Amino acid sequence: MFKGFPIIDLHTHLRNDIPRHTKIARENGIDVIVYMANCNPFLDSLEKIKRSLKEKRYCKAIPVAAITKGLEGKELVKIDKIKHYVAGFSDDGRYLKNLNLLKEILEKGVLVLAHCSPSYEVGIKKPYLETNFVERYLNVLKKVDGKLHIQHISQKTTVDLIRGAKKSGIKLTCETCPHYFTYTKKDLSVKINPPLGEKEDILAIKEGLSDGTIDVIASDYAPLPRKTGIAGFRSFIPLSYGLVLEGVLSEKQLREKLYFNPQKIIEGGGYKLKL
Numbered sequence: 001m002f003k004g005f006p007i008i009d010l011h012t013h014l015r016n017d018i019p020r021h022t023k024i025a026r027e028n029g030i031d032v033i034v035y036m037a038n039c040n041p042f043l044d045s046l047e048k049i050k051r052s053l054k055e056k057r058y059c060k061a062i063p064v065a066a067i068t069k070g071l072e073g074k075e076l077v078k079i080d081k082i083k084h085y086v087a088g089f090s091d092d093g094r095y096l097k098n099l100n101l102l103k104e105i106l107e108k109g110v111l112v113l114a115h116c117s118p119s120y121e122v123g124i125k126k127p128y129l130e131t132n133f134v135e136r137y138l139n140v141l142k143k144v145d146g147k148l149h150i151q152h153i154s155q156k157t158t159v160d161l162i163r164g165a166k167k168s169g170i171k172l173t174c175e176t177c178p179h180y181f182t183y184t185k186k187d188l189s190v191k192i193n194p195p196l197g198e199k200e201d202i203l204a205i206k207e208g209l210s211d212g213t214i215d216v217i218a219s220d221y222a223p224l225p226r227k228t229g230i231a232g233f234r235s236f237i238p239l240s241y242g243l244v245l246e247g248v249l250s251e252k253q254l255r256e257k258l259y260f261n262p263q264k265i266i267e268g269g270g271y272k273l274k275l
């Protein structure tokens with residue numbers, strides 16, 4: 001609990017050690033974490049999800065199911081069977097190439113969490129990779145009344161795109177992570193996806209948080225060695241609270257980004273979050 005409200009981290013990776021990582025989350029003041037499907041094994045069937053839910057945890061930890069079997073982007077998982085046990089569906093770093101599958105799952109009314117940037121090149125100019133991907137998803141969302149949440153946006157062009165989409169009445173939500181409003185690529189040379197940006201990206205992310213374009217701050221926690229430790233539970237609350245000290249967000253707004261909005265997003269997808 002933090003100043004009287006629980007902290008929800010909407011984007012984490014626990015791999016194959018739920019007890020250890022939930023303990024670190026708890027020690028750092030995080031009450032609820034939502035973990036992605038790329039555990040070991042991948043969470044792509046009800047049986048695997050139930051097994052994952054039986055593992056010991058030190059804070060509330062809600063799984064996200066894969067959208068497709070084996071995260072391969074080919075065949076949808078059994079959505080109706082699985083949906084009551086998970087916060088939502090995501091293929092995370094293995095973004096969904098097949099937009100027909102995205103449309104199909106959005107039509108089910110479940111929460112879909114979409115990675116904003118593929119982990120490999122697909123013939124799109126690098127500086128705009130993220131924004132282009134979000135645009136692809138938005139084009140699908142225009143045609144269906146689904147629940148789409150875009151994960152960890154990092155670029156000014158993406159903030160501008162989402163702001164415009166929201167103004168035009170498209171319903172979607174999005175998140176950023178503390179490293180995207182704290183460091184430029186000149187500050188830290190780390191390999192991370194999406195990559196750190198420039199000063200103008202940091203400014204745009206802060207503006208997006210402040211004007212409500214960006215709904216949520218999430219950590220994208222991933223156990224070492226994958227991410228060099230930049231996306232962590234330890235810095236999650238201090239760096240987020242830094243936005244209040246800096247005057248970017250009010251305390252009320254921070255509460256929205258860390259509790260109220262993530263809760264609304266999870267419950268909007270049909271999951272009952274008992275806190």
Ligand SMILES: [Zn+2]
Binds near residue numbers: 012013092
């Ligand atoms: Zn992730």
